[in-house]
Amino acid sequence: MYRLEIIGNIGQDAETKPINGKDYYSFSIAYTEKRNGQNKTYWVRCLRLVGESNKLGNYLKKGQQVYISGMPYTSAYINKDNKAIADQCVFVNNLQLLGGRPQSVQNTSQGNSAPADDDLPF
Template identity: 30%
Template sequence: MARTFNKVILIGNLGRDPETRTLPSGAKVTEFSVATTESYTTRTGEKVEQTTWFRAEAWERLSDIASQYLKKGDQVYLEGRLRMEEFTDKEGNTRSALRLRVMELNLMGSGGRNEEGGFTPTTASTSSTPAPTAAATPAAPRPTTPVTPAFNSGSDEDDLPF
């Protein structure tokens, strides 16, 4: 059997506030909708914007983070697995939607503002190792001249230190 892979990365905006529920098993799931927008110009010069909506679900630890920090309009970076879901709407029509099972969540934009108005990135993942976070302070400037290591073997030969 051939190996398959399903990983999706989305950067989009929340279309509604997250809704959290607890299943009879005790598992927590938070659901929210995310919109991505693509713009392009047609051959006739008309500018077109196309929005795609995704239903996202975050489980357990990510559910807690999503319900606590996300709100309608926030921009988020999401990684996860995508699947097509079919359902029946209130009028009885069969509809379909793309559902994303969130495996990594990164709050972007104003969602990560701290009390002083500075940006504090928040990253969460379902993996057991902590996700990397960006520093809130700017990085030190890089030197403009190349730096050579201060290694001297004590002889004029090209000796390697290993």
């Protein structure tokens, strides 16, 4: 079994994307590791099958801390500067929301339309 596990924060609200006739939630997670006394932040793209319930998308919001595990997939592409870029993606099998709901979901559920505090580092 080949599996990747990550705890991190969602970088922007999840989007629904059709891939091969099925809908997937697409979002990125940032996680930070300390190497040689310095913090280094890494980004991983995630795809999660929408499945029977599409309510999960309401909770995959910027800043939400999540735990994911799934099948990693690495590919490469040439960017606009003609440089090869490695692209890391995880097909998510297991997703758990951590640390409560993000502020924007709390405001929506309470009927409060005030903007969410957006001073997150990503």
